[in-house]
Amino acid sequence: MRRRFGVAERTTAAAEGDVVVLLIGMRINHFWAVHHWLPVLASMPRMLRELGRRPGSGLLSHVLLMASPRTYYVVQYWESKEKLYAYAHAPGTVHHRAWTFVNGKERAGRVRGHVGLWHEAYVVPQGNYEAIYADMPAFGLAAAHGQIRLEKRGRRAKDRFAYRPEGSARPEGAEKTAPSAVADGA
Numbered sequence: 001m002r003r004r005f006g007v008a009e010r011t012t013a014a015a016e017g018d019v020v021v022l023l024i025g026m027r028i029n030h031f032w033a034v035h036h037w038l039p040v041l042a043s044m045p046r047m048l049r050e051l052g053r054r055p056g057s058g059l060l061s062h063v064l065l066m067a068s069p070r071t072y073y074v075v076q077y078w079e080s081k082e083k084l085y086a087y088a089h090a091p092g093t094v095h096h097r098a099w100t101f102v103n104g105k106e107r108a109g110r111v112r113g114h115v116g117l118w119h120e121a122y123v124v125p126q127g128n129y130e131a132i133y134a135d136m137p138a139f140g141l142a143a144a145h146g147q148i149r150l151e152k153r154g155r156r157a158k159d160r161f162a163y164r165p166e167g168s169a170r171p172e173g174a175e176k177t178a179p180s181a182v183a184d185g186a
Contacts, residue, residue, distance in 0.1 A: 012153045013131040014146035016165045020081050024119040025073025033114035040115050044074060047094045051087065058083025061144035077144030081123050130160035
């Protein structure tokens with residue numbers, strides 16, 4: 001149900017199960033240090049193109065955003081945390097080369113504070129996310145997992161949070177595990 005233009009209806013994301021979200025970005029601390037921050041800024045589109053050429057990589061969708069003239073980031077939706085880890089650690093990738101470069105500068109004491117790097121990763125368990133899109137084409141979570149009519153999951157947020165696909169109900173008394181996060185510096 002992917003549409004390029006607005007949809008004259010209310011929809012929700014067709015995600016089922018856990019959702020993996022990575023926020024990754026940079027902050028320009030010193031605009032005059034172009035030779036420090038421009039290579040960092042240019043590396044993200046290269047990583048996204050590389051992932052786009054690898055359909056089995058696990059990246060489902062992404063949104064490029066600018067928080068301010070200094071701060072740029074990407075919201076990424078991944079198939080699983082295992083596929084996110086696999087890309088983060090895969091030798092020969094744009095990401096691996098970029099992190100090898102950054103880590104080498106840091107070990108050599110040559111980090112000057114001209115550009116900041118950050119990421120946050122979340123594994124959001126089923127029942128802990130919901131989405132609504134009014135007159136929108138597939139965006140964000142819906143672009144990653146598909147878009148369906150709102151009525152299929154419930155008109156109220158409470159109903160969408162409570163949605164469970166057939167056969168996925170948690171057994172009575174089963175413990176809910178805490179979500180894990182990518183925290184290994186990759």
